Amino acid sequence: METQSKFSYYPGCSVEGMNKAYDKSARVVCDALKVDLAELNDWNCCGASAYMSIRELRAHLISARNLALAEKERKDLVVVCPACLNTLTKTNHYMAENPQLKKTIGTALKAADLQYFGSVKVRHLLEVIVNDVGENEIKARIKNSLKDLKVAPYYGCQLTRPFGEVDDPEFPTMLDNLLTWIGAKPVNYPLKAKCCGGMLMMTKEDVGLSLTKNLLECAKENGAECIATICPLCHMNLECYQDNVNKHFGTDYHIPVLYFTQLIGLAFGFSRKSLGIDDELTPSKPLLEKHLEVIR
Amino acid sequence: MTEKIGVYVCHCGTNIARTVDCKSVAEYASHLPNVAIARDYQYTCSDPGQEMIRKDIRELGLTRVVVASCSPLMHESTFRRTVSSAGVNPFLFQMANIREQCSWITNDRELATERAKAIVTGAVTRVNYNEPLEVKKVPVNPDVLVVGGGITGIEAALQIADSGRKVWLVEKEPTIGGYMARFDKTFPTLDCAACILTPKMVSVGQHQNIELLSYSDVIGFSGYVGNFTAKIRRRPRYVDEEKCNGCGLCEEKCPLKAPSEFDSGLGKRKAIYRPFPQAVPGTPVIDKEHCLYFTKGACRVCEKFCPKGAIDFEQKERVMEIPVGTAIIATGFDLFDAGKIKEYGYGRLPNVITSLEFERLTHASGPTAGKILMKNGKPPETVAIIHCVGSRDHNYNEYCSRVCCMYSLKTAHLVHEKTEAKVYEFYIDMRAFGKGYEEFYKRLLEEDVAFVRGRVAEITDVAQIPSEKGKLVVVAEDTLLGMVRRIPVDMVVLSVGLQPRNDALDVAHTFSISRSRDGFFLEKHPKLAPVSTAADGIFVAGACQGPKDIPDSVAQGGAAAANVLSLIDRKEVELEPSIAIIDEDACSGCKICPSLCPYHAIEFDEKKQVAVLTAAVCKGCGVCVAACPSGAIEQQNFTNRQLLAEVEAVSA
Numbered sequence: 001m002e003t004q005s006k007f008s009y010y011p012g013c014s015v016e017g018m019n020k021a022y023d024k025s026a027r028v029v030c031d032a033l034k035v036d037l038a039e040l041n042d043w044n045c046c047g048a049s050a051y052m053s054i055r056e057l058r059a060h061l062i063s064a065r066n067l068a069l070a071e072k073e074r075k076d077l078v079v080v081c082p083a084c085l086n087t088l089t090k091t092n093h094y095m096a097e098n099p100q101l102k103k104t105i106g107t108a109l110k111a112a113d114l115q116y117f118g119s120v121k122v123r124h125l126l127e128v129i130v131n132d133v134g135e136n137e138i139k140a141r142i143k144n145s146l147k148d149l150k151v152a153p154y155y156g157c158q159l160t161r162p163f164g165e166v167d168d169p170e171f172p173t174m175l176d177n178l179l180t181w182i183g184a185k186p187v188n189y190p191l192k193a194k195c196c197g198g199m200l201m202m203t204k205e206d207v208g209l210s211l212t213k214n215l216l217e218c219a220k221e222n223g224a225e226c227i228a229t230i231c232p233l234c235h236m237n238l239e240c241y242q243d244n245v246n247k248h249f250g251t252d253y254h255i256p257v258l259y260f261t262q263l264i265g266l267a268f269g270f271s272r273k274s275l276g277i278d279d280e281l282t283p284s285k286p287l288l289e290k291h292l293e294v295i296r
Numbered sequence: 297m298t299e300k301i302g303v304y305v306c307h308c309g310t311n312i313a314r315t316v317d318c319k320s321v322a323e324y325a326s327h328l329p330n331v332a333i334a335r336d337y338q339y340t341c342s343d344p345g346q347e348m349i350r351k352d353i354r355e356l357g358l359t360r361v362v363v364a365s366c367s368p369l370m371h372e373s374t375f376r377r378t379v380s381s382a383g384v385n386p387f388l389f390q391m392a393n394i395r396e397q398c399s400w401i402t403n404d405r406e407l408a409t410e411r412a413k414a415i416v417t418g419a420v421t422r423v424n425y426n427e428p429l430e431v432k433k434v435p436v437n438p439d440v441l442v443v444g445g446g447i448t449g450i451e452a453a454l455q456i457a458d459s460g461r462k463v464w465l466v467e468k469e470p471t472i473g474g475y476m477a478r479f480d481k482t483f484p485t486l487d488c489a490a491c492i493l494t495p496k497m498v499s500v501g502q503h504q505n506i507e508l509l510s511y512s513d514v515i516g517f518s519g520y521v522g523n524f525t526a527k528i529r530r531r532p533r534y535v536d537e538e539k540c541n542g543c544g545l546c547e548e549k550c551p552l553k554a555p556s557e558f559d560s561g562l563g564k565r566k567a568i569y570r571p572f573p574q575a576v577p578g579t580p581v582i583d584k585e586h587c588l589y590f591t592k593g594a595c596r597v598c599e600k601f602c603p604k605g606a607i608d609f610e611q612k613e614r615v616m617e618i619p620v621g622t623a624i625i626a627t628g629f630d631l632f633d634a635g636k637i638k639e640y641g642y643g644r645l646p647n648v649i650t651s652l653e654f655e656r657l658t659h660a661s662g663p664t665a666g667k668i669l670m671k672n673g674k675p676p677e678t679v680a681i682i683h684c685v686g687s688r689d690h691n692y693n694e695y696c697s698r699v700c701c702m703y704s705l706k707t708a709h710l711v712h713e714k715t716e717a718k719v720y721e722f723y724i725d726m727r728a729f730g731k732g733y734e735e736f737y738k739r740l741l742e743e744d745v746a747f748v749r750g751r752v753a754e755i756t757d758v759a760q761i762p763s764e765k766g767k768l769v770v771v772a773e774d775t776l777l778g779m780v781r782r783i784p785v786d787m788v789v790l791s792v793g794l795q796p797r798n799d800a801l802d803v804a805h806t807f808s809i810s811r812s813r814d815g816f817f818l819e820k821h822p823k824l825a826p827v828s829t830a831a832d833g834i835f836v837a838g839a840c841q842g843p844k845d846i847p848d849s850v851a852q853g854g855a856a857a858a859n860v861l862s863l864i865d866r867k868e869v870e871l872e873p874s875i876a877i878i879d880e881d882a883c884s885g886c887k888i889c890p891s892l893c894p895y896h897a898i899e900f901d902e903k904k905q906v907a908v909l910t911a912a913v914c915k916g917c918g919v920c921v922a923a924c925p926s927g928a929i930e931q932q933n934f935t936n937r938q939l940l941a942e943v944e945a946v947s948a
Contacts, residue, residue, distance in 0.1 A: 171638040191758055
């Protein structure tokens, strides 16, 4: 197969800390699919969703710095975190629509010897794999089909909203399709694009816990054996806070949560270790043993 | 001969005089070449004002006249008549707009006065080059084409036919009646829709002056006011309308069932069918997609049982050409596709239905014989009605669909009347503006319907608390309480909005009419010419022009009929002479102009290799004049010489 178009890979801060397994599995899968992910040189934090609401202009500035770096490399930017996707895309949109803002940002970038004309597209890895790589290339690499593993496809709120450019804003189907391609069975998951609580887990724990509980409950009621995520923060809430949910609500959830890249990697026959599996708090091993022909 | 020009600078009360020094403009104009007299006057359009002009023409022997006042759209025709009645050709009159283009757009008196002088100079210079033109008259064919057999088209057709004129009524569906035939009750009076509609449908079917062409569409329309030709495609019904007596035996015997379009897919019909029992014409139609003979090559049961030998599997599509003088477009609307709003779950959640599906459920001859039932066959205990679905929403249609508030109230009333269910209405603003509408709203308030003010965020079947289990939960911010509410219900009725028909663009092209930004057909003037269009002799009526309820649609159908009859009774129409003229000798045969003409007035003569213009069809828009690379096209009353003289004078 020909080498796919080249991208600048913007990992974002969270996968360098809490969510290393996401980064690890993404790189392994992209390597297998020949999606060239060269890490963007000298990238900085995107400011996440929080900074934008406190210091808007500065948030746009640090976001624009990454866009300028990517433009210098003449590549589109691929991200794995929907919050990064949103922040960077927002700056892109605002600069295109607001000449005054574009000018201000331009002046600031110039001080750092940078400039940004607005040519960079920011894309989430899920969308790149589904749209650029596509069904045939993925199916061709299946060595270890997930054999009807029942998965709740969880998109979270930031992949499709507010911009809605890549899929239906309220009922996306992209991840559902990808899961079928690798042999899994996406369950009916009406809350698939609803919020997990995000940062509320730190600031208003009871609200955060109840939103996460809704997601776990809905997955279980629809027969999901695990949840597939595409967002580091969603992943953390669903995975690390399951115990807290159980304590708080007297429930008994033990639902493994896996990144979509880990599920693809498993289907491609990579070892659990190379995909960062087994680090999770709700072990997925028993489940995987049940479904996979070979377990490495 | 030296021209003698009269110039009249109008004050328009204070409209112009407030910012323009009219006296000094008149004084200035009096020194322009060929100006014999220049006056300023309070209201030039008044009777004494006009008489002043006529007197000057008689006494001073004026040959040309300029009035500096308002837009030509207002009073050009007035002053043309004034000069004409005093013996001056009306096209030797020129209007200078110093109101809309001058006095109204600034508060700077000095600047406005200077500007007025420039505009007047332009008009005076130009009028020297104006040429006398003759207005042509053409006879009007008294036959009328009405497109669309909904309540609007029915009303228009009956009004015209009753006056003794011939009407060709074209309807796309196998029956006339439109949406109204599918409704149960009508707001606010709650009369049964069929009871008031079917007598009119029968009248159409029986009327000696109405030629009903159902299951047909207009595929071409050419000509000009008073003399159009409509090309109509008649699709085969496979049943001979002349022979069929409408006994219904074929329907009874047909072995195949298909979803009924008339019942919004909730009920079944046969492969040979009449959409509903009172259909007009009563002749059934064979649905080729489902008919066993057409799909499998065998059956023909209907043919065997038909006592009249009316079944004709060999029937072919026919195209007929009909000469008419005028046309009324009453093609109606489409309903908003509720499935587009994914968060409302239409198509995914079984008991979320549209208002039209509800109409069929509650209709006595509908799929449940008038019982309001859920998909499991049980009556609902709670029903939510959601307003503004697809309307007042920048994601879909920005406009208000006008009818939904009222029909939602009717829906609530019918649920209340026929079931024990508790009803919730979710609205943004309650718009009850028509006669008897507010009273109807008040009645519903007393019927104990719970009104929740808030746009619904989502309808979900995911329960958060035990009492929501197995229910549809309507989530909305109640803006009066200032909090988010989750209300569990059994059935949700989506009050979908109205939008332009999916073929509105094609229809607009066929008839050379325009559409407004929202996609509905554009009227000539929103207030003063609501059923006319920019194309003379073609009228629009009903919901194809914008969302309308039944009373308004009927009123427009009547208005369009009156417009048509007034044209017919004039017997002939005047054609505006400011049209394009092609100089055949200068035409290079490049074929640019025929493709640009929005009115299909220019054809290419292959033999002579030149463009040829049909004068009566030309509307004088000037597109071809500007586009012609050889300068072979001139527009009368807007010749290059006239326009350049004006531009040069204004900018001097």
